[in-house]
Amino acid sequence: MQHKDANLPQTAASGAGADASSSSRRFRERFKQVVASSLYHSGLLRLAQPLEGTHELTSVEGSRLPRLRRFAGSKFGILCYHRVGTEGVPLFSRLEPRVFEAQMRYIKKHYRVVPLGQMCRELHEERPVAPTLAVTFDDGYRDLYRYAFPVLQKYGIPATIYLIGRCMETGEAPWYDRIFAALKAAPVTTLDVEMETPRSFVLSSPAARAKAACEIVCYLRTIPDARRRKWCAAFESRVAPLESDLSDRMLDWERVRTMHRDGVSFGAHTMTHPAVSRLDAAALENELGLSKRVLENGLDAPVEDFAYPFGKPDDCSPAAEEFLGRSGYRSAATTSEGHNAAGTNPCRLRRLQIGDSTAMSSFAFTVSRMLLEAMPISPAGISSSPSQQALQVRAESGRGAL
Numbered sequence: 001m002q003h004k005d006a007n008l009p010q011t012a013a014s015g016a017g018a019d020a021s022s023s024s025r026r027f028r029e030r031f032k033q034v035v036a037s038s039l040y041h042s043g044l045l046r047l048a049q050p051l052e053g054t055h056e057l058t059s060v061e062g063s064r065l066p067r068l069r070r071f072a073g074s075k076f077g078i079l080c081y082h083r084v085g086t087e088g089v090p091l092f093s094r095l096e097p098r099v100f101e102a103q104m105r106y107i108k109k110h111y112r113v114v115p116l117g118q119m120c121r122e123l124h125e126e127r128p129v130a131p132t133l134a135v136t137f138d139d140g141y142r143d144l145y146r147y148a149f150p151v152l153q154k155y156g157i158p159a160t161i162y163l164i165g166r167c168m169e170t171g172e173a174p175w176y177d178r179i180f181a182a183l184k185a186a187p188v189t190t191l192d193v194e195m196e197t198p199r200s201f202v203l204s205s206p207a208a209r210a211k212a213a214c215e216i217v218c219y220l221r222t223i224p225d226a227r228r229r230k231w232c233a234a235f236e237s238r239v240a241p242l243e244s245d246l247s248d249r250m251l252d253w254e255r256v257r258t259m260h261r262d263g264v265s266f267g268a269h270t271m272t273h274p275a276v277s278r279l280d281a282a283a284l285e286n287e288l289g290l291s292k293r294v295l296e297n298g299l300d301a302p303v304e305d306f307a308y309p310f311g312k313p314d315d316c317s318p319a320a321e322e323f324l325g326r327s328g329y330r331s332a333a334t335t336s337e338g339h340n341a342a343g344t345n346p347c348r349l350r351r352l353q354i355g356d357s358t359a360m361s362s363f364a365f366t367v368s369r370m371l372l373e374a375m376p377i378s379p380a381g382i383s384s385s386p387s388q389q390a391l392q393v394r395a396e397s398g399r400g401a402l
């Protein structure tokens with residue numbers, strides 16, 4: 001987890017190597033911020049914006065500088081948020097409401113913003129359109145109603161919120177939030193945990209506790225989900241979270257229906273937020289099929305869109321994709337970064353994760369870069385070879401999300 005970008009690392013590292021790599025990552029982040037700020041405040045970013053729809057940046061072998069080439073077609077970007085607000089879980093994400101409002105004002109002014117369903121239709125059409133954005137939120141935290149909904153109404157921005165079925169049924173926060181809350185509340189300064197290899201975490205500061213939680217959640221994403229559930233139960237018997245950190249954090253039906261009536265659309269995000277690549281066939285039916293039915297019953301409307309929990313290539317699977325295809329879903333969103341265009345697999349839509357940065361320059365630069373950067377020839381779909389997926393995982397290591 002990196003507080004500044006609200007993201008959970010795909011792989012957690014430790015020791016001297018990790019320190020060196022995190023120092024190098026900090027330097028790259030800082031360098032990116034300086035570049036973003038310079039381009040934004042000098043006006044160069046605005047000058048480059050007309051190129052977003054007509055050109056793309058490609059890498060050139062043997063050169064550190066990218067090449068600009070013509071692009072024919074339309075580009076579609078999907079913004080991925082988690083929560084808007086700063087109190088309580090999710091502890092890994094804190095986006096100030098005023099920053100969110102500035103971002104919505106910015107995209108409304110500079111881009112075409114459409115509902116996700118319209119974007120899905122336009123992806124299949126030949127008709128050229130200007131660079132287009134859609135706005136999505138994962139997990140269904142309650143502060144979306146308080147902070148995001150009024151802003152979406154104010155600027156007339158359509159949005160899709162992906163809900164977790166069991167959270168809607170019980171009001172409970174998801175399992176990974178319980179891990180973060182348990183680590184936050186643990187009344188010890190060292191904690192031994194059985195993972196792939198035994199680990200001993202030093203919980204000397206809030207940041208160290210968050211890092212430990214992050215590493216544990218990353219590990220739990222890699223094991224079969226039935227084993228993960230047992231692990232979590234055993235863990236909570238040793239280190240219990242405070243219920244006060246977890247209560248009243250998720251959206252309920254009343255708030256969901258109010259937003260739905262006002263044009264917000266809803267998609268499924270499984271029943272219990274597992275990494276779907278770790279599910280067997282019966283669990284796939286339960287997580288993907290049942291969550292759709294639960295939401296459709298609650299909304300009294302079709303639910304056609306899905307977001308993979310965590311959403312990196314290793315968290316998705318051809319079996320899940322195939323199940324989604326025959327279960328009446330029209331789209332499935334990942335957290336693989338990039339824009340979408342004709343030929344993108346609708347069951348592996350790419351999204352741009354928006355972190356906690358308060359700098360508008362950083363937001364504007366990241367959106368622009370997402371639209372300008374050329375995508376791989378093979379879209380992020382099942383046609384990717386294992387080696388391509390491995391490359392993507394490595395490239396995205398450190399930028400995972402929930």
Ligand SMILES: [Zn+2]
Nearest residue numbers: 138139309402
């Ligand atoms: Zn999620």
